[in-house]
Amino acid sequence: MSISRRTFAKGALATAAALPARSLIAAETAAPPADRRGNPIAVSTYSFWRFKDDSKLSMERCIDEAARMGFxxxxxxxxxxxxxxxxxxxRLKQRALINGVSLCGLSTHQGFVSPDKQVRQKNIDHTIHTIELAYQLGIxxxxxxxxxxxxxxxxxxxxANRGVEPRLAGYSDDDAFGWxxxxxxxxxxxxxxxxxxLGLENHWGLGISPEGVLRIVDAVDSPWLQVTTDTGNFLEDPYDRLEQMAPKTVFVQAKTYCGGGLWYSLDLDYPRIAEIFRRNHYRGYVSLEFEGEEDWQTAIPKSLALLRSAFAGS
Structure with missing residues (x-):
C-alpha cells in the first residue's frame, strides 16, 4: 500500500513531537560546536606586490595564483x-567564481585627520565611492x-619612528578624533x-593603539563600523592589544615576513594569536599580508601553511 507525502509528513512530525526532550538535547549536543570549525584563509593581492617597483601583478593573476596555492x-x-x-x-567576480574562491575584502586608503573640511569631504566621497565598488564586486x-x-x-x-608622528601645531588628538x-x-x-x-584597522595615525581604534568605533556605535585587526601593526606587546581588538573584529589581516621585513620584522606566535580569536568566537576570514623580502612564489605558500595550521580549529 502506498503512503502519500502528506500522510508521511504528518507521521514524521508526530514522531518528532513524541521524542523525549532529553533525546533532542542529546542530538543537539552530539553536533560539533561551531567554534571547532577553522577560519577560512584568504590572501591580500598586496602580498604579491608589496609596493615593489616593477612587481605589480594584475588582479586576475593574483586570483589565479591564490586559487592554485589553495587559498x-x-x-x-x-x-x-x-x-x-x-x-x-x-570579470574579477567571474574569475573568482571559476577559480572557486571568494572575494572577501577590499582595502582602501583614505584618512580623515585634517583640519580642512574640504580635505575631509574629499576622503568621505572617496570612501563612499569605494563602498559602492565593494558592493558591485559582492564584497x-x-x-x-x-x-x-x-x-x-x-x-x-x-x-623609522615606529609609527609615531607629531601632531599638527595648534591641534589636539581630541580635535582629530572628532574629525x-x-x-x-x-x-x-x-x-x-x-x-x-567597514572595518577600522590599527593602521598608524589615531589607530596606532587599540584604545584609539575602539574610541572611534564605540563613539560611532554602529554595526556597520567594526574592526579590521592587523596582526603586524602593533610593534610592541601585540598579544594583549590583539585581545582588546578581538571582540569587535570582523576581519583579520595576518602579516608574515619571510626573508626579513620590508620595514621591520615581528616574530609573531600565530598559534597564540589564533587562540585569542577562538576565545573571542571569531569565525571570519584571516587574510595573509606577506610583507617580506623573499620571492612571493615561495613565501606565500609557506605563509599559507603556517596560517592553516594555526587557525585550523580545535
Missing amino acids: DAVELLHIQMESEERGYLQ PTMRVNTGRWGTSGDFDELM VTDSFEKCLPAAERCGVT
Whole structure:
C-alpha cells in the first residue's frame, strides 16, 4: 500500500513531537560546536606586490595564483586595481567564481585627520565611492583607516619612528578624533545601503593603539563600523592589544615576513594569536599580508601553511 507525502509528513512530525526532550538535547549536543570549525584563509593581492617597483601583478593573476596555492578567498587592494569600469569589476567576480574562491575584502586608503573640511569631504566621497565598488564586486567588508597627521616626511620616516608622528601645531588628538568620528558617520548610510561592513584597522595615525581604534568605533556605535585587526601593526606587546581588538573584529589581516621585513620584522606566535580569536568566537576570514623580502612564489605558500595550521580549529 502506498503512503502519500502528506500522510508521511504528518507521521514524521508526530514522531518528532513524541521524542523525549532529553533525546533532542542529546542530538543537539552530539553536533560539533561551531567554534571547532577553522577560519577560512584568504590572501591580500598586496602580498604579491608589496609596493615593489616593477612587481605589480594584475588582479586576475593574483586570483589565479591564490586559487592554485589553495587559498579560500582573495582580498583586493583598491589601488592595485587596473580599472573601475563595471565590466572589469564583473570579470574579477567571474574569475573568482571559476577559480572557486571568494572575494572577501577590499582595502582602501583614505584618512580623515585634517583640519580642512574640504580635505575631509574629499576622503568621505572617496570612501563612499569605494563602498559602492565593494558592493558591485559582492564584497562584504572594507578596510578603512583613521588617517594620520601627515607630519612625517614619508612612510619610511614614519616607520623609522615606529609609527609615531607629531601632531599638527595648534591641534589636539581630541580635535582629530572628532574629525574622524564625524567623517565615518557620514559614510555609514552608504555602508548600510550597500551591505558593506567597514572595518577600522590599527593602521598608524589615531589607530596606532587599540584604545584609539575602539574610541572611534564605540563613539560611532554602529554595526556597520567594526574592526579590521592587523596582526603586524602593533610593534610592541601585540598579544594583549590583539585581545582588546578581538571582540569587535570582523576581519583579520595576518602579516608574515619571510626573508626579513620590508620595514621591520615581528616574530609573531600565530598559534597564540589564533587562540585569542577562538576565545573571542571569531569565525571570519584571516587574510595573509606577506610583507617580506623573499620571492612571493615561495613565501606565500609557506605563509599559507603556517596560517592553516594555526587557525585550523580545535
